[in-house]
Amino acid sequence: MEFSHDPRLNELASKVEAGERLSFEDGLALFASEDVPALGRLADTVRRRLHGRVTYYNVNRHFNPTNVCYADCKFCGFFRTPRQPDAYTHNIEDSLRIAGEAVREGATELHIVGGLNTKLPFSYFTDLLSSLKAHYPRLHLKAWTMVELDHFARFYKMTDEEVISKLREAGMDSCPGGGAEIFREPTRSMICAHKTDAQRWLDLSGKVHAAGLKTNATMLYGHIEALEDRVDHLVRLREQQDKSRGFQCFIPLAFYPPGSQLAHLPGPSGVDSLKTMAVSRLMLDNFPHVKSYWVMLGKRLAQVALHYGANDLDGTITEGGELSESYSVESNGEVKMSKDEIVALIEDAGLQAVERDTLYRPVEREPAHA
Ligand code: V47
Secondary structure (H helix, E strand, O other), X not given: OOOOXXXXXXXXXXXXXXXXXXXXXXXXXXXXXXXXHXXXXXXXXXXXXXXOOEEEEEOEEEEOOEXXXXXXXXXXXXXEOOOOOOOOEOOHHHHHHHHHXXXXXXXXXXXXXXXXXXXXXXXXXXXXXXXXXXXXXXOEEEEOOHHHHHHHHHHOOOXXXXXXXXXXXXXXXXXXXXXXXXXXXXXXXXXXXXXOOHHHHHHHHHXXXXXXXXXXXXXXXXXXXXXXXXXXXXXXXXXXXXXXOOEEEEEEEEOOOOOOOOOOOXXXXXXXXXXXXXXXXXXXXXXXXXXXXXXXXXXXXXXXXXOOOOOEEEEOOOOOOOXXXXXXXXXXXXXXXXXXXXXXXXXXXXXXXXXXXXXXXXXXXXXXXX
């Protein structure tokens, strides 16, 4: 029996089954296919080849030390200028309180990103990390995107290697995948003109990998970009991964328009999000993990996406209790999911839930904390 009623998808299925790498044109053809369930099945065969039924989640917390940022990205509803009444910067005491709550709730990871805030000295960032590490040595600090590392190097006049080694000494354990947005010009300049350019984002990832740390990668889709931009983005990430091998996970981020300067746009449809998940899994043949980020997709679509190539649901994510960088479609601003709820979502999808740490090692808990 043929895989699909779409002959081009059948050709691509043969390539995938033979373990052949898909080209830029193949990526566009995957997006062009209207046989969405067959596309999902194809991505699912790759996901099952790599992970079987295992679906990862973690217990984590997002912490945004400051929302002050000069980058003025058109898609962002989070940033504030220093004079706005709701601009904030957490001091160390507050940060430790928030991290302490996370640890008591069983978090193994603190995901730390913030704005590009020129009012702070570099020591703010290293002191923050070292205080967190001193108080909570077992909490993994997944901290700062390539955009922040680029800002640190330029603004505080250090080499990339100095920035990475100073942050690492202070307690940075790995880096999250934000700031990648869409690499291709002119789209990138239209949505984030004042931000690290694509090549620099990729080069910095390579330097962090060379220093022995893992990072993630994202793609913001469903705004003004073309499908060619998305496929180009995936191909560039794949090329960087061939060189430096340090990406753990890819996270497609569904654009959430409210509160941004692109609020008039509709955002991606459910089918577009499922197709993007599947194409990502199929194109990124050297990425071990693809994440279905429920905060952007909503819990139900994130669950379905586990059958479209994703093998990770991210985490419980509790926020620090103030305006957050997370955007939520279906959660009505509530950016939290209990461990039981995550496990139920995975199991109801017919899959096996495995709690992981940031480096994808299974977490064993004492029965009292299970
Ligand atoms: O870089 C900004 C995106 C990213 C919007 O590494 C938006 O495990 C949708 O990178 N609608 C930050 N997205 C979040 C991020 C992330 C999230 C979860 C896990 C990991 C990981 C990384 O959020 C930004 C930007 O691409 N973003 N505004 C918006 N309106």
